[in-house]
Amino acid sequence: MDLNTLTQFLAVARLEHLSRAADELHVAQPSLSRTIARLEKELGTPLFDRGGRLRLNHAGRLFRGYVERSLGELDAGRRAVAEATSQGFGTVRLASETFLTLTGPLTAYKRAHPTIEIELHQMPAGQMARHLRAQDIDLCAASQPVHAEDLETAHLLDEEVWLAAPPDHPLANRTSVTIRDLADQPFVTARKGHWQRQLLDRLFAAEHLTPKIVCEGDESSAMADLINAGLGLGLVPAIARRTMTRGSTTVAPVAWITVDAPGCRRTLTLHWRADARLSSAAELMRTTLTTWDWTTGEPKS
Secondary structure: OOHHHHHHHHHHHHHOOHHHHHHHHOOOHHHHHHHHHHHHHHHOOOOEEOOOOOEEOHHHHHHHHHHHHHHHHHHHHHHHHHHHOOOOOOEEEEEEOOOOOOHHHHHHHHHHOOOOEEEEEEOOHHHHHHHHHOOOOOEEEEOOOOOOOOEEEEEEEEEEEEEEEOOOOOOOOOOEEOOHHHOOOEEEEEOOOOHHHHHHHHHHHOOOOOOEEEEEEOOHHHHHHHHHOOOOEEEEEHHHHHHHOOOOOOOOOOEEEEEOOOOOEEEEEEEEEOOOOOOHHHHHHHHHHHOEEOOOOEEOO
16 A cells, blocks of 8 residues: 555545545546555455445544554654754644634744744544644644543633623623523524533533524624624633723624633643654744733733
């Protein structure tokens, strides 16, 4: 098997669809089918179940893990050589569920190291471990646990999560509310898998309730406008509240209310592979993030 075969296998394994994988790889589907068949013959076992829709089977999932790690190591070697021969300039690849929290340290990093390229990958926390293993990313910042062995972590931030309400909402004059107070209220929130949605579902489940969701999406920057328009309430972390109330006339005003519920907080954690060598660019990014003062929005003195 060669690198091209392994790269094509990963594309088919990720998409579980031959024609879409062929389009992505810019190869003919019959050629891709033959490549996968030759790989299965060489390994002596099918890697996919073909009853109806193409599905990666147990052997395929097992093999995918080894291929991802192998190609990741090869790519890491290429990057290490490139870094060594370009006077230390390189690229850092950072993944996060949202980058709103990270704009301050990212700005500071780019100003301090203008020759380093920054690749940002937005993804759910559930996908981060696989991309770290494959070395598709160097670091990831997550507000949910990232389950994987051989990861090192650094605590970045722990903050209160507030309830944001339209200024004319019946709850707007309250200083605090319970989850029971919110049982029939509409919510504007993120899609399933995002930390805000996970927190909302967890808080309601603790009271044996289900939140009434009227809007879910990926545009966290639009949340204040949607809440102000009266579509619903929302859970917003303290750092986002500071951003939304920094005197900008473009941000819709909302009322801020404390949620009287255990665990209505957000913890942001940085993760990286313990067994992988970080590039100089990634080490600088790790230092920037772990020494950032999230309260003042400046590097720690």
